[in-house]
Amino acid sequence: MPHQKTYAAAFVDALLDSMSDDRMVTLIGSAPLGLGPERHLTEELRHQYPDRVLDPPTAEGGVASVGAGAAMAGARPFVDLLTGSFVYLAWTQIVNEAANGHYMSGGKLQVPVTYHCLEGVRGAGAPQHSQSPHAMLWNAPGVEIVIPSMASDVYGLIRTAIASPNPTMIFSHAKILGIESDVPPSRTPIPFGKADIKRHGRDVTIVALSICVHHALAAAVELAEEGIEAEVIDPRTLVPFDEETILASVKRTGRLVIADEVPQRASAASEIAATIAERGFDYLKAPISRVTRPDTPIPFSPALEQSLIPSARKIAEASRALCMYRNQ
Amino acid sequence: MNDEIRQRRWTFLKQMMLIRRFEEAVATAGAEKAFPGHYHLYIGQEATGVGAMAALGPSDKIATTHRNHGHVLARGADPEACLAEIMGRANGINRGRGGTIHLCDPELGFLQTSGVVGSVVGLAAGGGYACKLKGDGSLTAAFFGDGALEEGIAFECLNIAALWGLPVIFICENNSADALGMAKGGYPTLVHAANDLRSIPGSLGIEAIRVDGTEVEEVHRVVAHAAAHCRAGKGPLFIETVTRRWAGSAPLWPELATGITDIGMATGRTKIDDGPHSYWYRHNDPVLKLARQILQDDHSARMQIELLDEQTQAHMRAVVERVHQSPYPELATATDFVFAQGAA
Numbered sequence: 050m051p052h053q054k055t056y057a058a059a060f061v062d063a064l065l066d067s068m069s070d071d072r073m074v075t076l077i078g079s080a081p082l083g084l085g086p087e088r089h090l091t092e093e094l095r096h097q098y099p100d101r102v103l104d105p106p107t108a109e110g111g112v113a114s115v116g117a118g119a120a121m122a123g124a125r126p127f128v129d130l131l132t133g134s135f136v137y138l139a140w141t142q143i144v145n146e147a148a149n150g151h152y153m154s155g156g157k158l159q160v161p162v163t164y165h166c167l168e169g170v171r172g173a174g175a176p177q178h179s180q181s182p183h184a185m186l187w188n189a190p191g192v193e194i195v196i197p198s199m200a201s202d203v204y205g206l207i208r209t210a211i212a213s214p215n216p217t218m219i220f221s222h223a224k225i226l227g228i229e230s231d232v233p234p235s236r237t238p239i240p241f242g243k244a245d246i247k248r249h250g251r252d253v254t255i256v257a258l259s260i261c262v263h264h265a266l267a268a269a270v271e272l273a274e275e276g277i278e279a280e281v282i283d284p285r286t287l288v289p290f291d292e293e294t295i296l297a298s299v300k301r302t303g304r305l306v307i308a309d310e311v312p313q314r315a316s317a318a319s320e321i322a323a324t325i326a327e328r329g330f331d332y333l334k335a336p337i338s339r340v341t342r343p344d345t346p347i348p349f350s351p352a353l354e355q356s357l358i359p360s361a362r363k364i365a366e367a368s369r370a371l372c373m374y375r376n377q
Numbered sequence: 378m379n380d381e382i383r384q385r386r387w388t389f390l391k392q393m394m395l396i397r398r399f400e401e402a403v404a405t406a407g408a409e410k411a412f413p414g415h416y417h418l419y420i421g422q423e424a425t426g427v428g429a430m431a432a433l434g435p436s437d438k439i440a441t442t443h444r445n446h447g448h449v450l451a452r453g454a455d456p457e458a459c460l461a462e463i464m465g466r467a468n469g470i471n472r473g474r475g476g477t478i479h480l481c482d483p484e485l486g487f488l489q490t491s492g493v494v495g496s497v498v499g500l501a502a503g504g505g506y507a508c509k510l511k512g513d514g515s516l517t518a519a520f521f522g523d524g525a526l527e528e529g530i531a532f533e534c535l536n537i538a539a540l541w542g543l544p545v546i547f548i549c550e551n552n553s554a555d556a557l558g559m560a561k562g563g564y565p566t567l568v569h570a571a572n573d574l575r576s577i578p579g580s581l582g583i584e585a586i587r588v589d590g591t592e593v594e595e596v597h598r599v600v601a602h603a604a605a606h607c608r609a610g611k612g613p614l615f616i617e618t619v620t621r622r623w624a625g626s627a628p629l630w631p632e633l634a635t636g637i638t639d640i641g642m643a644t645g646r647t648k649i650d651d652g653p654h655s656y657w658y659r660h661n662d663p664v665l666k667l668a669r670q671i672l673q674d675d676h677s678a679r680m681q682i683e684l685l686d687e688q689t690q691a692h693m694r695a696v697v698e699r700v701h702q703s704p705y706p707e708l709a710t711a712t713d714f715v716f717a718q719g720a721a
């Protein structure tokens with residue numbers, strides 16, 4: 050019987066099981082759930098593995114480097130880089146060291162490090178605490194990118210990330226930690242590169258990332274009341290990326306909306322749009338629509354902040370517009 | 378002097394000569410434009426790499442930088458695979474993916490060989506973390522230039538290593554003593570506010586030692602001390618080895634300003650005149666220096682030294698010949714090795 054769990058609880062389950070399976074798995078950064086109400090859940094990790102949970106100094110580059118070096122030397126660290134905005138300080142260690150290691154050694158070296166951060170517009174973060182580096186990282190070959198949206202996926206994806214022989218970056222949106230969803234009764238890893246169809250529909254495909262999956266599902270309920278059946282697809286991993294599931298869906302619906310909470314230019318939505326335009330042009334009955342942020346830093350003031358980010362309303366509007374397009 | 382030390386000196390000389398002749402071959406090939414890109418030679422620093430490697434054990438890990446050829450050879454890598462890598466060939470030690478800046482053999486214990494100045498300090502701290510976790514008495518040694526200490530990552534990771542008591546030997550090869558590079562706008566400690574580099578790790582409570590990096594026995598002794606310190610669980614150590622930027626070397630595209638090394642300058646066969654490099658020949662060149670030390674102990678070693686050098690040169694000539702004839706990687710393999718096999 051499936052039962053409900055929060056994203057945060059499933060996240061911690063994955064770490065506990067990974068640490069119990071392999072003594073080389075350690076946690077560097079003891080607060081991967083941030084400062085929110087779920088943070089107490091990580092106490093169990095420290096309680097069970099006091100020697101394998103470490104609090105590093107405030108040194109994102111150093112911590113990322115230690116993670117990469119430790120992985121090269123045979124450890125399997127899960128490295129928490131805290132707020133996504135600060136991952137830029139670790140950029141050269143992730144992109145230049147971890148991501149290139151296997152390639153520039155000619156396949157001799159493996160770098161099985163897992164990085165994690167809490168990204169996204171978290172509410173009152175102002176420009177410096179609201180960033181999402183996942184799209185920028187997608188431009189760096191050599192890192193697997195995991196972007197779980199719900200409790201049902203986060204356990205299996207983290208297990209796979211930690212077991213992977215490659216560097217992996219997991220992006221959790223700061224606002225989804227407390228959201229509950231059904232988790233499967235058996236705890237199994239989820240293979241990378243397999244998108245999940247979160248809702249089936251025939252009229253429009255909505256590809257949504259992270260928190261936008263929740264907005265898209267809410268939009269789909271709204272649209273269904275109007276007779277529009279939206280299919281909601283969660284890619285779950287950007288690297289590897291499941292083009293086939295999206296292509297097959299667009300072939301059925303003929304319409305594609307992509308929702309991604311990052312500035313529009315060179316967003317993940319842009320890359321997905323380009324891919325489908327290249328490979329699925331003949332299926333399209335309307336132009337592809339991107340629901341993203343404008344190319345603007347995120348303001349502090351709550352109403353301004355809210356006006357800039359993707360929402361169920363904006364996704365529903367974009368979907369409606371595509372369905373109207375047919376009739377023009 | 379006991380036999381063990383005598384024997385070790387010969388091993389050191391053999392390795393240092395191999396590195397010297399290898400680097401001369403690289404510079405010659407570079408001048409002939411036989412391979413593209415800029416490169417950094419280890420000439421003048423051989424005593425540091427060779428002395429330090431000899432103090433490490435087989436399961437110890439090593440991280441190094443753009444100036445890595447000497448480290449990889451001193452650890453026992455095949456010179457042919459190394460030269461083939463520098464020349465971008467399929468039989469290169471990294472199948473032509475890394476080139477001169479990234480010679481790396483994980484089977485010999487190498488972690489990354491990084492061209493990002495400063496990164497090695499951090500990766501080595503990570504290596505030390507893994508060694509400590511394994512609890513098998515292994516350690517990680519980092520080789521980097523004084524320039525690495527200009528980057529923030531070095532401070533961050535020295536701090537972490539000190540805080541967590543990680544078994545890491547941080548070996549800073551300061552090649553800016555008497556640097557001609559200084560006058561040429563190179564990368565000496567001129568651009569460092571700290572005059573004594575030991576004060577940087579020292580401020581974090583890390584024991585820091587300075588040693589003459591042209592004295593192979595001295596380097597070996599100090600690194601062996603550091604290794605014992607790490608293995609006893611006493612945390613990291615920092616060693617500054619003072620070497621000289623090889624006379625006339627340009628930082629990026631080195632020319633052989635002092636010419637091909639003439640071992641006769643150590644054995645007395647060749648007279649050293651008072652030209653611009655005479656101080657280098659008489660006092661700074663670590664290979665000539667070690668050969669003289671061996672001779673001082675045993676005057677009859679002259680023939681043996683010259684023979685060793687001839688054999689090394691012949692070996693390198695054959696290596697160069699074969700590498701020039703070895704094929705480049707197949708173009709269809711250019712996108713291989715982005716991800717490790719068995720990826721989820």
Ligand SMILES: Cc1ncc(C[n+]2csc(CCOP(=O)(O)OP(=O)(O)O)c2C)c(N)n1
Binds near residue numbers: 417444522524525
């Ligand atoms: C992050 C970074 N910035 C700049 C460079 C360019 N660069 C290559 S070698 C070098 C100087 C390194 O000096 P040092 O560490 O003293 O080593 P040396 O070459 O003198 O042995 C620099 C700045 C680089 N490789 N990486």
